[in-house]
Amino acid sequence: xxxxxxxxxxxxxxxxxxxxxxxxxxxxxxxxxxxxxxxxxxxxxxxxxxxxxxxxxxxxxxxxxxxxxxxxxxxxxxxxxxxxxxxxxxxxxxxxxxxxxxxxxxxxxxxxxxxxxxxxxxxxxxxxxxxxxxxxxxxxxxxxxxxxxxxxxxxxxxxxxxxxxxxxxxxxxxxxxxxxxxxxxxxxxxxxxxxxxxxxxxxxxxxxxxxxxxxxxxxxxxxxxxxxxxxxxxxxxxxxxxxxxxxxxxxxxxxxxxxxxxxxxxxxxxxxxxxxxxxxxxxxxxxxxxxxxxxxxxxxxxxxxxxxxxxxxxxxxxxxxxxxxxxxxxxxxxxxxxxxxxxxxxxxxxxxxxxxxxxxxxxxxxxxxxxxxxxxxxxxxxxxxxxxxxxxxxxxxxxxxxxxxxxxxxxxxxxxxxxxxxxx
Ligand code: GLU
Numbered sequence: 001x002x003x004x005x006x007x008x009x010x011x012x013x014x015x016x017x018x019x020x021x022x023x024x025x026x027x028x029x030x031x032x033x034x035x036x037x038x039x040x041x042x043x044x045x046x047x048x049x050x051x052x053x054x055x056x057x058x059x060x061x062x063x064x065x066x067x068x069x070x071x072x073x074x075x076x077x078x079x080x081x082x083x084x085x086x087x088x089x090x091x092x093x094x095x096x097x098x099x100x101x102x103x104x105x106x107x108x109x110x111x112x113x114x115x116x117x118x119x120x121x122x123x124x125x126x127x128x129x130x131x132x133x134x135x136x137x138x139x140x141x142x143x144x145x146x147x148x149x150x151x152x153x154x155x156x157x158x159x160x161x162x163x164x165x166x167x168x169x170x171x172x173x174x175x176x177x178x179x180x181x182x183x184x185x186x187x188x189x190x191x192x193x194x195x196x197x198x199x200x201x202x203x204x205x206x207x208x209x210x211x212x213x214x215x216x217x218x219x220x221x222x223x224x225x226x227x228x229x230x231x232x233x234x235x236x237x238x239x240x241x242x243x244x245x246x247x248x249x250x251x252x253x254x255x256x257x258x259x260x261x262x263x264x265x266x267x268x269x270x271x272x273x274x275x276x277x278x279x280x281x282x283x284x285x286x287x288x289x290x291x292x293x294x295x296x297x298x299x300x301x302x303x304x305x306x307x308x309x310x311x312x313x314x315x316x317x318x319x320x321x322x323x324x325x326x327x328x329x330x331x332x333x334x335x336x337x338x339x340x341x342x343x344x345x346x347x348x349x350x351x352x353x354x355x356x357x358x359x360x361x362x363x364x365x366x367x368x369x370x371x372x373x374x375x376x377x378x379x380x381x382x383x384x385x386x387x388x389x390x391x392x393x394x395x396x397x398x399x400x401x402x403x404x405x406x407x408x409x410x411x412x413x414x415x416x417x418x419x420x421x422x423x424x
Contacts, residue, residue, distance in 0.1 A: 009085050009086075009305075010085070010086055010089035010090065010304040010305060010325075010326045011085045011086075011088050011089040011092075012329075012330070013304075013305070013326055013328075013329045013330055014089045014092045015036065015092075016330045017330070017402065017406060018035065018036065018092070018096075018406070018410070019036075020403065020406075021403060021406035021407055021410050022035075022410065024403065024407065025407055025410065025411060025414075027410060027414060028417075028418070031414050031417045031418075034066070034417070034422075035066060035095075035410070035413065038063050038064065038065045038066075038088050038091055038092070039064050039065060039066060039067065040062075040063070040064040040138075041063045041064075041084055041087075041088065042061065042062040042063070042064075042110070042135065042138050043059065043060070043061055043084065044059070044060045044061075044131070044134035044135060045057055045058070045059050045060075045134075046058055046060065046130045046131060046133075046134040047130070048126050048130050049126065050119075050123055051120055051122065051123055058112055058113075058114065058127055058130075058131070059112065060110065060111070060112045060113075060131045060134060060135070061082060061083070061084060061087045061110045061111060061112075061113075062076075062087070062108060062109075062110035062135055062138055062139070062144070062146075063084065063087040063088050063090075063091040063108060063109055063110060064091065064106070064107075064108040064138075064144055065088070065091035065092045065094065065095045065106065065107040065108060065109075066092075066095045066106045066107055066413070067106035068106060068413050068416045068417060069099055069103075069104060069105060069106055069413060069416055070098075070103070070104035070105040070106055071104075071105055071106065071140075071141075071142055071143050071144060071145055072091075072094075072105070072106045072107065072108035072143065072144035072145070073094060073098055073103070073105035073106065073107065073108060073144070073145050073147070073354060073357065074090065074091060074094035074107055074108040074109040074110075074146070074147065074149075074354075075090075075094075075109060075111075075146065075147045075148055075149025075150075075152070075182075075353075076109075076110050076111045076112075076146045076147070076148070076149055076152050076156070076160075077090075077109075077110075077111035077149035077150035077151060077152060078111055078112050078114050078115075078116045078124075078150070078151040078152055078156075079111065079113070079114075079115070079150050079151055079303075080113060080114065080115050081113075081303065082110075082111040082112060082113045083113060086304070087109050087110050087111065089304070089326060090109035090304075090325055090326070091107050091108050091109040091110075092107060093107070093109075093325050093326060093346060093347060094106075094108060094109055094354070095107025095409075095413070096347045096405070096406060096409040096410070097346070097347040097350075097351050097354055097409070098354055099408075099409040099412045099413050100347050100348060100351065100386060100389075100390070100405050100408055100409040100412075101351045101354065101355055101358075101382070101386050102385075102412075103354065103355070103358050104358075105145075105354070108144050108146075109149070110146070111149065111150075111152070112127065112131055114127070116151050117273055124156075125159055128156055128159040128160060128163075129159055129160075129162075129163040132159070132160045132163040132164055133163060133167070136167075139164065139179060140164075140176075140179060141176055141177070141178040141179045141361075141364075141365075145178065145179060145180060145181060145357070145361060146160065146179075146180050146181075147181045147182040147353070147354070147357050148182040148228070150227065150302075151227075153182075153228070154182055154183055154184040154193075154194065155184065157180045157181070157182045157183045157184075157189075158183055158184050158187050160179070160180045161177060161179055161180050161183055161187060161188070162187075164179045164180075165177070165179070177364045178360070178361045178364035178365055181193065181356075181357035181358075181360040181361055182357060182360070183360070188364050189360065190356060190357075190359055190360035190363055190370060191370060191371060191372040191375050192356065192372050192376055192379065193356040193357065193359075193360055193375075194228065194232070195232040195235075195236075196352045196353050196355065196356025196357075196375075196379055197228065197232065197233075197323070197350050197352050197353030197356070198230075198231065198232020198234075198235065198236060198323070198352070199232060199233075199352050199376070199379060199383075200349065200350060200351055200352020200353065200355070200379070200383050201229060201232075201233035201299060201301070201321055201323045201349055201350060201352065202232075202233050202236035202237050202240075203236075203352070203380065203383050203384070203387070204321060204344050204348060204349050204383065204387055205221075205233075205237065205297060205299075205319065205321050205344070206240065207384065207387045208319060208342065208344060208387075209319075211391070214296075215241075216237065216240040216241050216242045217240070217242070218296075219237075219242040219243070219296040219297055220242070220245050220294075220295040220296050220297070221234075221237060221242055221243070221244055221295055221296060221297035221298070221299060221317075222244070222245060222246040222247070222248075222290065222293055222295045222297075222298055222299070222317070223244065223246070223247050223299045223301055223323075224247075224248045224249075224290065224298075224299065224301060224302050224306060224324075224327075225248070225249060225300070225303075225323070225324065226247055226249050226265065226266075226269060226274065226276050226301075227274065227301065227302070229301040229323040229324070229350065229353075230247070230299065230301035230302070230323065231262065231266055233299055233301060233321075233323055234247075234262045234299075235262050237297075238259075238262055242297075243259045244259060244260045244262060245257050245259065245260065245293065245295055246260070246282075246285075246290060246295070247260060247265065247276055247282075248287065248290045248302075249274075249275060249276045249277075249302070250275075250302075251275045251276065251277040252275070252276050252277040252278075252279075252284055253284065253285050253286065253287045253289065253290050254276055254279055254282035254283070254284060254285075255282055255283050255284075255285045255289075255293065256281065256282035256283060260281065260282050261281065264279075264281060265279055265281075265282075288311075291307070291311045291312075291314045291315050292311075292314035292315070292316060293316065294316050295316060295317050296317055296318060296319065297318075297319045297320075297321060298315060298317035298319070298320045298321070299320075299321045299322075300320070300322055300323060300324050300327035300328070301324050302324050302327070303324060303327070304324065304325060304326035304327060305327070305329050306324070306327045306328070307320070307327055307328040307332040307333075307336070308328075308329045308331060308332040309329075309331035309332055309335060311332070312328075312331070312332040312333075312335035312336050312339075313335055315336060315339075315341060317341065318340070318341055318342065319341070319342050319344065320336060320341055320342070320343045320344070321344045321349050322343065322344060322345055322346040322349045322350065323346075323349060323350050324346065324350070325346050325350065326346060327346070328343060333402070337400055342400075342401060343400065343401060343402060344401055345401055345402035345405050345406075347402075347405050347406075347409065348386060348387065348390050348401065348405045351383070351386060352379060352383055355379060355383065356375070356379060359375060359378060359379075389408055390404050390405045390408065393405075393407055393408055
């Protein structure tokens with residue numbers, strides 16, 4: 001089962017990753033101090049009327065880590081594990097991710113500490129709208145731009161956009177649509193944003209396999225998490241001939257060495273709130289056997305802290321492609337690296353999502369409507385560029401992919417601070 005192991009927090013992981021990079025590049029100590037802290041941590045408590053007439057109080061978070069390169073950017077997740085510590089870690093990862101991708105954004109993250117399965121659709125709508133209202137001017141199209149993340153989707157973004165825009169004067173309304181990205185197509189959303197993250201995961205894997213002379217047709221892969229990222233990454237990989245042999249979610253672990261049909265599994269999970277449990281075209285196996293399955297590629301695409309010192313030694317894949325944010329803790333990472341396993345780090349591997357968000361933001365800002373083929377072409381070009389930048393750094397310095405990605409990301413922010421100095 002997927003649960004976040006709390007022995008080591010995601011914040012510890014991201015700080016360790018950052019400190020290691022700072023040491024390696026001899027980062028200016030003042031800039032190091034700035035980047036080790038988060039600029040703003042917003043916590044809101046707000047009441048919402050439930051379907052039964054009772055009022056429940058919810059706690060929502062938005063942590064804004066850094067905006068040296070542009071407005072804060074990052075998702076909102078609805079999950080019981082959401083707290084300040086998790087939001088701080090995830091916000092930092094967004095700062096590195098947007099910097100690495102060369103986008104004009106900083107990093108933020110937030111969400112609500114709830115299990116959305118316990119609420120009706122109309123309750124979720126009221127919770128989302130009231131959360132947006134509580135955040136008020138802490139978000140904004142040129143200030144902080146949320147997007148979907150774990151358990152939030154285009155519908156959630158449509159409610160946020162509508163609520164935010166409803167508080168504006170008529171003339172401001174049309175200029176506020178890009179307060180969130182990942183909206184439905186009919187409401188300013190971008191064609192292809194739904195698949196952008198999964199496509200990026202797929203493309204990073206494909207580019208790495210190409211470099212190593214490995215054909216996707218001969219690759220067996222396993223996926224943890226069957227949400228938006230897990231689904232689309234699997235779909236693209238299967239289309240190029242790879243075989244999905246196991247999927248794990250919070251409810252079940254499914255295995256079929258002959259291959260699992262991503263479409264059949266999706267159809268199965270749809271009426272079950274996304275759960276893959278009970279799918280009969282695969283065998284259900286114990287959860288703790290998942291990481292040890294014989295395969296070429298492992299895609300963690302669920303929550304953080306999944307690959308740790310407790311299970312990293314089991315991993316049989318030679319490539320770990322991080323669809324999730326922070327799925328590997330520092331100890332788990334060391335074990336994987338010592339065993340010669342390549343990790344495509346989250347800030348590179350899943351950056352297709354925020355790159356797609358950037359395109360949506362530009363589309364709204366410029367009053368344009370982009371077509372699917374145009375979007376996919378631009379995504380491919382941008383993701384390939386970022387991959388190649390990291391790949392060159394890996395070769396030049398003979399280091400692992402995460403360290404290489406961090407060096408590029410942190411250096412870009414360092415340059416901005418050095419050029420501008422610190423106010424006042
Ligand atoms: N939640 C996604 C991420 O972790 C997307 C963020 C965005 O598009 O702003 O990268």
